[in-house]
Amino acid sequence: MPSETGGYECKFVVAPHDRYICKICLHPCRNAYLSGCCGHNFCKSCLDNFKRTSAVCPFCRNEDFATLPNKQADREITREITSFHVMCTNKEKGCDWQGELNDINNHLRDCDGCQFEDMECFNLCGETLQRRCLTSHVETECPDRIVQCPLCHLASRQWFITGIHQEQCPKLPMSCPNRCSVKKIAREDMETHRKECPLEMVQC
Incomplete structure (x- = not known):
């Protein structure tokens, strides 16, 4: 996402004229202000930051720069700059907007915008993907997506269901440790089965 301070770092279809360029950051001005000494444009944020460390105009070197009043540039300049055509910041990734x-x-x-914009997974799993890949990731790949256990239908994070829960699911089919003819017994029913199993060892 473009920065909200300093000048516009977008890729312009046609390079803006020099009069639109901030003399500090060398990008087209954001919230352009005219210096009180030489009348050149600066971004307001660039101007404020520069004045904190220097009293000399960064362009004409006027030593009264810090004390001279600055005035906001004609709003027409702002309208002109923001109407210039730019390329998507994700052009190198493939976006032709x-x-x-x-x-x-x-x-x-x-949500229907640039499909090449990097976005964080909605499930907060820590993955960052391009928007065009996000739906598939969230629905079929993300370890933090919500899924149901196919046996007991508990709903939880995919990593939990396929890991910890799989080892604890009460409906998980198990074999009788006595190797009797009953082949599949739910974990929750195993204790009851062993009490009834004909091959269970008992004391006289």
């Missing part, structure tokens, strides 16, 4: 800068966050965030 192009649209206005205004729309890129919607493209990346919408």
Whole structure:
């Protein structure tokens, strides 16, 4: 997801003119402000951060930079920048979307948006996958997806059902330890069976 501070680091279809470029981060301005000395544009966040450590204009080197008032650039500049066409930030992964800068966050965030955007698994298993692979992972691969035990129908995390629970399931079919003719006995019924099993050893 694009950063919300500094200039826009998107890949523009046509490179913006120099007058739109922040003279600190060298990207098209986000919330452009005009310096009070040389009249060049800076991102508001870049300007605020720079003034904390320097009193000299980063472009014209005016030493009164920190005390001169800055004014927000004409809103027309902001409208122009955000109307420029950009490529999806996931272009190198295969996304061929192009649209206005205004729309890129919607493209990346919408559930029907960029299928190449990295997303965390909804089940919080720790996996990060591209949106196009997420449904398959959540439904058939994620170890934290909810599944039912096919024997007792307990619903829990897949890793628990196929691991710990499988060793404890009361409905798990087992063989009689006496090797009698009864082949499959539910774990929960084993104690009762052994009391009735004709091959069970008993004391006289």
